Amino acid sequence: MKVAFATQDLKRVDAHFGWAKNISIYELDESGHNFIETVSFDGDLQEDGDEDKLGPKIEAVKDCAILYVAAIGGSGAARVVARNIHPIKVSQPEAIDDLLNKLRDMLKGNPPPFIRKAMAKGKERIFDLEG
Numbered sequence: 185m186k187v188a189f190a191t192q193d194l195k196r197v198d199a200h201f202g203w204a205k206n207i208s209i210y211e212l213d214e215s216g217h218n219f220i221e222t223v224s225f226d227g228d229l230q231e232d233g234d235e236d237k238l239g240p241k242i243e244a245v246k247d248c249a250i251l252y253v254a255a256i257g258g259s260g261a262a263r264v265v266a267r268n269i270h271p272i273k274v275s276q277p278e279a280i281d282d283l284l285n286k287l288r289d290m291l292k293g294n295p296p297p298f299i300r301k302a303m304a305k306g307k308e309r310i311f312d313l314e315g
Contacts, residue, residue: 185303186220187212187287188248188269189280190256194222198277201256201264202237207244210284214291217284238263245269249302252283270302 189197190204199205209220223244225237238260245251251264251271264271274283290299 185212185249185305186210186247187217187284188245188251189283190251190253191280196277196279197252197254197274197283199254201241201251201253201260201271204241204253207241208280209245209248210280212284212287212291214288216288242267249305250287250299252280268305270298 187210189208189210190199190201191197191206191208192199192204194206194208204225206222206224208222210217211220223241225240242260242263245264246267246269248269251269253271253273254277255273256264256271261271287299290296291303295303
């Protein structure tokens with residue numbers, strides 16, 4: 185599954201979703217993670233009520249199952265949840281590598297329902313209606 189991180193310094197989750205200069209995206213499974221890309225944003229990213237600046241960020245994370253942020257506004261949260269992306273807020277800046285390792289360990293064990301749902305994002309659901 186793909187996981188996105190709102191980051192200013194490219195090392196930690198340390199950014200509000202709407203104000204983030206960068207969103208780093210990784211592919212993650214039980215065996216580990218791979219860096220996919222960092223999408224960078226410029227211009228005035230401060231809180232100003234301008235909802236239009238969320239569009240490019242939501243587009244950048246559209247294929248992700250989980251989005252780590254330092255904070256996210258109500259409108260941004262509603263828009264990512266509507267795309268079946270689960271936002272996770274960290275209470276203080278945390279290293280992206282540490283978060284990836286914790287998430288990988290969770291996948292190896294018995295992940296909570298929201299993680300199992302996130303893992304299924306983008307995968308075809310197959311129902312056995314015969315048996």
